Amino acid sequence: MFVHRSRTAEGHVRGVVIKAHGTLAFPNQNEDECQNSPCESPKVCHNTYKSYDCVCAAGFLTVRDPPSSKDTACLDLDECANADVCGANATCYNSYGSYHCICAVGFQSEPGHAPLGCQVSPLNCPEAERRNNSNPVPCDLKHSGTTERSKRSDKVSCSMTEQAHRLLDKVCQNFSEAEDSQAVIDFVNSFLNESSLWANMEVTERLNAVTALLDLMENLAMAIALTLPRPKTKTVSGASFALKVQVFGGQNKTEDEVVGLQVWNNTMEINWKTIAGQNDSDFAAISLLVFNNLESILNSEENRKGGGVAGRTGPLNSKVITASISNKAASHHLTEVVNFTLKLNQEHNGTGDLKCVYWKKTGVGSFWSTEGCITFDINQTHVMCQCNHLTSFAILMAPIEIEDDFALTVITYVGLTISLLCLAASIIVFSKCRSIQNCNTTVHMHLSINLFLAQLLFLIGLNVTGVKILCAVIAGCLHYLFLTVFAWMLLDSLQIFMACRHLTVKAYTRTHIIKRRYLYPSGYAVSALIVIISAAVNPTGYGSERSCWLSLESRFRWSFLGPVCFIIVVNLVLFIWTMVLLQHHLTTRDTSVSKIKDTRVLTLKAAARLFVLGCTWIFGILNVNENTTVFSYIFTILNTLQGVFIFLIYCVFNHQVRNDIRRCFHKRRMGSLTDTTNIALSSPETKTA
Incomplete structure (x- = not known):
């Protein structure tokens, strides 16, 4: 069938249905004429009773062209003219018959509110x-x-x-x-x-x-x-x-x-x-x-x-x-x-x-x-x-680390400089002063030499962390030198103890002290063995990013602290034992046998030597965290000034050294006077001639 439409005077469309074989029918029910899309774009069809209307779609504006005409046209509506259409955090883009909002960078559409409204995006996505x-x-x-x-x-x-x-x-x-x-x-x-x-x-x-x-x-x-x-x-x-x-x-x-x-x-x-x-x-x-x-x-x-x-x-x-x-x-x-x-x-x-x-x-x-x-x-x-x-x-x-302290740094550098000068003077005295040349002086000189090298390397090489291999070598050398210093400290303590123990022996000979053939292996070989074993067990234990010293990881520091603690304990035992022996000899001494002429000086030297030979490191062991600042200062001052203590005890307070120095200056003075006299006597002869 086909449909014939005619427009009434009022503009309505009258539809007549022509069935097959030429039969006409006037339906009682309304027919949807919009099914056949009778309107041209951008108009849309609106069905009415027995008719339909063509109106502009959403997004378009209906206008009469010309204004006096009954015919209408559809023009695109610019929705973006309304500044609030997309919200404050979005940009509106107009399109033919529509628009869309794009959120600004860092914003996104709110859930359930798209496309209106943009909020700060909770996502943190890379570009x-x-x-x-x-x-x-x-x-x-x-x-x-x-x-x-x-x-x-x-x-x-x-x-x-x-x-x-x-x-x-x-x-x-x-x-x-x-x-x-x-x-x-x-x-x-x-x-x-x-x-x-x-x-x-x-x-x-x-x-x-x-x-x-x-x-x-x-x-x-x-x-x-x-x-x-x-x-x-x-x-x-x-x-x-x-x-x-x-x-x-x-x-x-x-x-x-x-x-x-x-x-x-x-x-x-x-x-x-x-x-x-x-x-x-x-x-x-x-x-x-x-x-x-x-x-x-x-x-x-x-x-x-x-x-x-x-x-x-x-x-x-x-x-x-x-x-x-x-x-x-x-x-x-x-x-x-x-x-x-x-x-x-x-x-x-x-x-x-x-x-x-x-x-x-x-x-x-x-x-x-x-x-x-x-x-x-x-x-x-x-x-x-x-x-x-x-x-x-x-x-x-x-791990706890003591933070750098400017005052401690100044004390360390100044103290080490003074200590090195005193150690250098002590080494010269021990090697040149003939009146004190004995087995005890040998111990003192080697102790001073190793302590001088250790403190010098500590001063110039502790913070050389740029080259790992060099830093590891410096750390290994410091390990060895400080262990050697402690070894000679222990030998000196043994010498003092043996001397005090045999004060009453009339025929005091070298059999009552450590012989030199035992001194050098004890002073150097044992320390070298400890360093070799430590390096073999943990080759990466030497040097760190903070300093050229032993690593604090895997308890490697006990390769140094273990021997140090052992020597400190032994030194304390020898100190107490020495004091007991001194007290016994001072109360029962026989002046014809005893080698002590001034008990106060001997007691002072025994206490001072043992204090210098390791007791100060007790404060280093106690210096474990930032709450022990007092121990840090005590340890730093005493140990950086060990050279001063050694110079005072072994040189300045030794009357034999003082006498040798006086004799040396006296000889030089007398030689200077003799030279002056000879010059004075030879002057007339020169003039007579």
């Missing part, structure tokens, strides 16, 4: 992931000089890192909570459980992989928050992590109210004003992520390097956490500090320094840093941190 169809730059697997196993490991780790970037690309662009969340969970569980993969990674690859993983999980948390109704709290957990996301909306909270999350006994407390921002948005979210075993991966990296970036760090003693909020603009500079309470993996027993650190990303790499974080409170099981920014955090267990 590469912001672009459509962006692909991560492939890894460079051309490592020269690497083994096949290393190349295979590099290829696998590179593939895993690229996969992390692809997942981040999905999270940042077209995130599907149902599909992409599970994909990320499976990937993270698989990635963190690849222990062999992490073990074979190079340092740079491992740090880059950790950074990519942290970025992925931080953005995943906020991407999930954007899909949640308001208010809502959701927990996502896997074998290697646990994530809690809380979304707020419409709650009447005061600015000073504190919001908190807790995951695996790790808590986060943050001010509500920080989350919501200056303008209370109806979308605000907070998340806390705790990794299960990421700290063990980073600790193995610490053990491999034997130190840390920007100074030696130490192992992590907590889970690695990542905290984020929807107010990304305030995440890097919080107006109010955020409190973290992290559970320690191992209980704190008071040894070591616990530091709150965060994962700092720079253009040259990533590392743990204390910048912007303070350790607020410590107990046996937890540590409270206060930070002025948000990212990934952990607790670092750093």
